[in-house]
Every structure is written in structure tokens, then in C-alpha cells.
Amino acid sequence: MNLQALQNAFQDYVIALKPGIGMRIRSLPGATASQRLEIYAEAYRLRLAEVLRNHFPVLAAYLGEHAFDELAVRYIDANPSSQYSVRWFGGGLEQFLRAAPLGQDRPLLAELAGFEWRLNRAFDAADSAPIVRAALAALPASSWPALRFVFQPGLQRFKLNWNVVEIWKAIDAGQPAPAPETGPAKPWLVWRQDLNCRFRPLPELEASVLDAARSGMPFAYLCELVDRGAEQDDSAAQATAFLQRWIADKLVCQLGKL
Amino acid sequence: MKQSRPNPGFGLGLRKEHYESVLRDRPAVDWFEVLTENYLVPGGKPLYYLERVRERYPLAMHGVSLSIGGCDPLDYRYLRELRQLAVRIEPLWISDHLCWTGVNGRNLHDLMPLPYTAEALAHVVERVAAVQDFLGRQILLENVSSYVTYRDSDMPEWDFLTAVAEQADCRILLDINNIYVNGFNHGFDPRRYIDAIPAGRVWQFHVAGHQDHGTHIIDTHDAPVIPAVWDLYAYAWAKLGPVAAMIERDDHIPPLAELMSELAFMRERVEMRVAAEGAGS
Numbered sequence: 203m204n205l206q207a208l209q210n211a212f213q214d215y216v217i218a219l220k221p222g223i224g225m226r227i228r229s230l231p232g233a234t235a236s237q238r239l240e241i242y243a244e245a246y247r248l249r250l251a252e253v254l255r256n257h258f259p260v261l262a263a264y265l266g267e268h269a270f271d272e273l274a275v276r277y278i279d280a281n282p283s284s285q286y287s288v289r290w291f292g293g294g295l296e297q298f299l300r301a302a303p304l305g306q307d308r309p310l311l312a313e314l315a316g317f318e319w320r321l322n323r324a325f326d327a328a329d330s331a332p333i334v335r336a337a338l339a340a341l342p343a344s345s346w347p348a349l350r351f352v353f354q355p356g357l358q359r360f361k362l363n364w365n366v367v368e369i370w371k372a373i374d375a376g377q378p379a380p381a382p383e384t385g386p387a388k389p390w391l392v393w394r395q396d397l398n399c400r401f402r403p404l405p406e407l408e409a410s411v412l413d414a415a416r417s418g419m420p421f422a423y424l425c426e427l428v429d430r431g432a433e434q435d436d437s438a439a440q441a442t443a444f445l446q447r448w449i450a451d452k453l454v455c456q457l458g459k460l
Numbered sequence: 461m462k463q464s465r466p467n468p469g470f471g472l473g474l475r476k477e478h479y480e481s482v483l484r485d486r487p488a489v490d491w492f493e494v495l496t497e498n499y500l501v502p503g504g505k506p507l508y509y510l511e512r513v514r515e516r517y518p519l520a521m522h523g524v525s526l527s528i529g530g531c532d533p534l535d536y537r538y539l540r541e542l543r544q545l546a547v548r549i550e551p552l553w554i555s556d557h558l559c560w561t562g563v564n565g566r567n568l569h570d571l572m573p574l575p576y577t578a579e580a581l582a583h584v585v586e587r588v589a590a591v592q593d594f595l596g597r598q599i600l601l602e603n604v605s606s607y608v609t610y611r612d613s614d615m616p617e618w619d620f621l622t623a624v625a626e627q628a629d630c631r632i633l634l635d636i637n638n639i640y641v642n643g644f645n646h647g648f649d650p651r652r653y654i655d656a657i658p659a660g661r662v663w664q665f666h667v668a669g670h671q672d673h674g675t676h677i678i679d680t681h682d683a684p685v686i687p688a689v690w691d692l693y694a695y696a697w698a699k700l701g702p703v704a705a706m707i708e709r710d711d712h713i714p715p716l717a718e719l720m721s722e723l724a725f726m727r728e729r730v731e732m733r734v735a736a737e738g739a740g741s
Binding site: 208210212216228238241250283324326 | 497500501502503504505506507508525529530531535538560562563564565566567568569570572574575577579580583607608609610611612645646647675676678
């Protein structure tokens with residue numbers, strides 16, 4: 203058997219337990235060829251399950267060891283890795299759960315997986331130098347309407363239907379998880395502040411203004427959005443308040459003009 | 461691109477559990493080995509700590525994704541990232557494993573054994589040359605633990621490793637524990653393996669713990685080094701040293717102080733050996 207055929211056969215055994223490679227392995231005293239091969243098949247699943255446990259620690263705790271291991275093995279068998287780093291292996295777990303019977307019975311599980319994965323992505327997202335408040339204060343008033351904003355690479359905007367953040371916080375603090383609750387989808391934000399991952403819920407108005415700002419709309423347009431959505435009179439003051447919060451959270455890393 | 465063999469001394473694997481104590485306590489470790497893939501990320505804590513540790517200690521880069529024996533084309537995206545990281549931290553050297561990790565675009569994230577054949581040898585030699593050209597430096601290849609013996613193999617592992625190093629003109633990272641594990645699993649005398657390795661090619665030793673399952677041993681890096689592996693290490697040092705050496709611990713990571721005492725033991729083993737040789741001469 204040439205090298206390519208041998209590697210194909212061994213990989214088919216590890217991923218899909220196809221027995222072809224068995225013919226190429228010697229049985230030695232102590233353990234048969236199939237016992238020796240099993241070490242690789244078992245180690246493959248144990249190792250990737252451990253990777254998933256490390257990337258989804260709260261989901262693992264919430265489900266319990268047995269149920270999480272079952273989920274992990276199903277995911278591993280359905281999603282052989284094609285990345286050189288295990289860092290990216292769990293990227294499809296949220297989608298996998300949405301389609302799996304377990305996730306369809308308990309839709310909050312997919313949301314919890316998605317929340318943890320966003321924290322992982324923020325954790326090692328590219329570094330960026332945040333804009334400080336003084337930089338904004340130094341701008342002449344005339345330049346404000348045309349001002350655009352670039353946000354840090356770790357920022358992620360998403361919606362949650364379930365109380366997964368409350369569940370995440372309780373388990374992370376070693377407390378019992380609250381009962382699942384669902385309601386209308388609410389906007390959330392995950393980002394990295396210095397070296398630490400942060401998250402917070404977003405009021406609907408702030409969410410739509412932030413979306414517009416991230417898509418490159420200038421400050422004058424953000425004020426218009428506030429004007430349409432808010433009851434208060436001073437839309438510029440409200441838009442400025444949003445911006446100040448984003449700067450305090452170190453979300454903004456570049457200012458630009460039209 | 462050749463350099464003479466450096467000997468930075470006795471090292472440990474850098475693990476995230478120890479970042480803070482390494483920076484705060486400045487432990488008497490001569491150098492650290494880092495798992496390359498942990499730092500091939502865009503930013504955040506891993507690179508932050510890596511740079512701060514690098515300000516204080518020499519670092520060696522140890523990868524698991526090169527798949528030097530794999531039949532897929534070399535992954536130049538990976539190699540470019542590897543090269544960029546090397547520019548950033550100026551490592552003592554870059555090492556990976558004499559193995560394959562997947563084919564057809566898949567990655568098993570394991571160090572899969574190669575058959576010891578002329579075909580595999582020629583394949584690896586050609587790829588090492590390409591990698592060394594791309595990186596502009598010689599690499600170190602490490603012998604891996606294995607649990608299967610291929611019917612196709614027609615030379616012993618030590619001959620295969622030596623031939624790769626000689627023909628590809630690369631260096632060897634000799635893992636003493638893996639020699640011990642393979643000696644047990646495949647029924648050979650580990651000292652015979654060490655005797656066959658050309659001393660000038662070996663730039664680094666690994667020692668580590670493992671799990672003994674009675675019928676076979678699994679290389680788990682999750683336990684203290686056993687006395688028989690320390691004996692083999694002392695033997696290898698006498699035959700091949702002086703060589704930079706480090707202790708690998710990848711799981712059940714103990715407090716740094718515990719690894720420091722294991723490292724002190726490692727130093728003592730070498731000093732005892734040197735003293736004994738001095739007394740005997």
C-alpha cells in the first residue's frame with residue numbers, strides 16, 4: 203500500500219471507523235492490531251470533545267457530562283475538522299444544535315452555544331487601539347455631521363430569544379441555573395475591553411443606531427435615526443450619549459470623514 | 461541558514477495557567493517552549509502574554525500542524541503565519557513532529573505515525589527542504605509516540621529518523637519519553653534507539669509523563685516523569701549532550717512550583733552524571 207493510500211485508509215478508520223487499515227497493522231504481544239487502532243479512534247474523539255468542553259464550558263456544565271459528551275461525539279462525527287488549529291473546531295456547534303433533535307427540543311441550547319462561541323471569538327480577536335474621549339472633544343463642531351466610526355474587530359451584535367446570559371452568569375459563578383425563559387428577541391453586544399470579554403444587552407434604539415454606525419453611516423444620519431425612534435427632543439444629545447458610551451466601552455477604534 | 465547548536469539550558473512548556481506567576485515571580489527557568497498554534501490567533505490575551513514572557517525569556521516554537529509526512533500539499537497559509545510569528549518573537553528554533561496529521565483537507569489533530577519506508581523517507585525529505593527554504597531556517601523534527609506497527613515498514617524507527625535528519629539536513633528534537641513508550645509498545649530496547657542517533661543532529665530533548673495501561677503505554681503528558689524515563693534521559697545526555705532539555709506537561713497542569721521541582725530534579729540528574737564522569741576519569 204503506498205503512503206497516500208495508507209493515510210486515506212487510516213483516516214477513514216479514525217473518522218468513520220472503516221476497517222480497511224487493519225490489514226496493514228501488525229498484531230504484537232500485548233495488544234492486537236484492532237486494539238492498537240482503537241487507541242487512535244478513541245483518542246480522536248476524546249481530544250476533540252475536550253476541545254469543545256474548553257470552548258463551551260457553560261454549555262457543558264448546563265447539559266451535564268453525559269449529555270454533553272453525547273452531543274460532542276455526534277458533532278465530531280458529523281463535522282471532521284478541516285482547520286489546522288483546533289481553535290476553530292467548535293464554530294459550527296450552534297448551527298448543528300439548531301438542526302439536531304436535542305437542540306430542537308431545547309432551542310436555548312443553540313443560543314447558549316452561540317453566546318459562548320462569540321465570547322471565544324472576542325477573546326482572541328485582533329487588537330485595536332481605542333479612540334479616547336479627548337480625541338472626540340478635540341474635533342471642531344463643523345466636522346461632526348460627516349463623522350464616521352470604525353469599530354473593534356471583537357465586537358459582535360446578535361439577538362437572543364432566551365435568558366441564556368442569565369444562565370451563563372449563574373453557571374459561571376457556580377450557582378444553580380435559573381429556569382429557561384423566552385420572550386421577544388432582544389439585542390445583545392459582545393466585545394473585548396483591553397484583554398477581557400464583555401457583554402451587555404442593548405436597548406432597541408441603541409442597537410439600530412449602532413448597526414447604522416457600523417455600516418459606515420455618518421453621525422448626522424445617526425441623529426436622524428434617533429429622531430425617528432426616540433421620544434425626546436434632543437436627538438443630537440442622545441446620539442452623542444450613545445457614542446460616549448461606545449467610546450467608554452472602547453468599542454470605537456477609528457474616526458473617519460465623508 | 462545553518463547555525464551551531466545553542467544550549468540554552470533547562471526549560472518548561474509555557475502554559476496559560478502559569479502566565480501570571482511566570483511574569484510575577486520570574487522563575488529560574490532558562491527558556492520556555494510555546495505551543496505554536498496557541499499563538500496563531502489575531503490578538504488578545506495569548507499574544508499579550510507571549511510578548512511579555514518573551515521580554516524576559518528565550519522561547520522555542522513547537523508546532524503540531526506541519527504534517528510533514530502528510531500527502532496533502534504543504535499548507536502555505538499555515539507556514540506564512542508560522543513565519544510571521546517567528547519574526548515577532550525571534551524563537552530559539554522552530555520544531556514540529558515527524559508524523560502526518562490528516563489528508564484530503566481533513567485534520568485529525570493527532571500525531572499519526574508514518575510507515576518507515578523509502579517512499580515515506582523521500583516524501584518527508586522533499587517537504588522538509590521546502591519548509592526550510594520557506595522559513596529560511598532549519599527546523600527540528602520530533603519522534604512521536606506510536607501504538608501501531610505497519611506491515612509496510614522495512615527499517616527501524618531510529619534509522620528512519622536519522623535518515624530524515626541527514627538527508628533533509630534538519631535537526632532532531634529527541635523525545636525521551638516517546639522512545640521509552642515506543643520501546644515498550646513495539647518491543648525494542650530504548651538504549652539501542654539512542655545509540656543510533658547522530659549526536660550533532662539533536663538540538664533538544666523532551667521528557668514527559670505517560671500512562672501505563674499494562675499491555676501498552678499512552679503518551680499523555682499528564683503526569684510526573686517516571687524513574688525509568690529519567691534513567692533513559694541521563695543515558696541520552698551522556699551519549700548526545702549537552703542538549704537543551706525541557707519537561708512537557710499538557711494536561712493536569714500542576715502549580716508552577718511543582719514543575720520547578722521536577723525541573724530542578726532534571727538539572728540534578730545531569731549534574732550528577734557530569735560529576736560521576738569527572739570522578740571516574
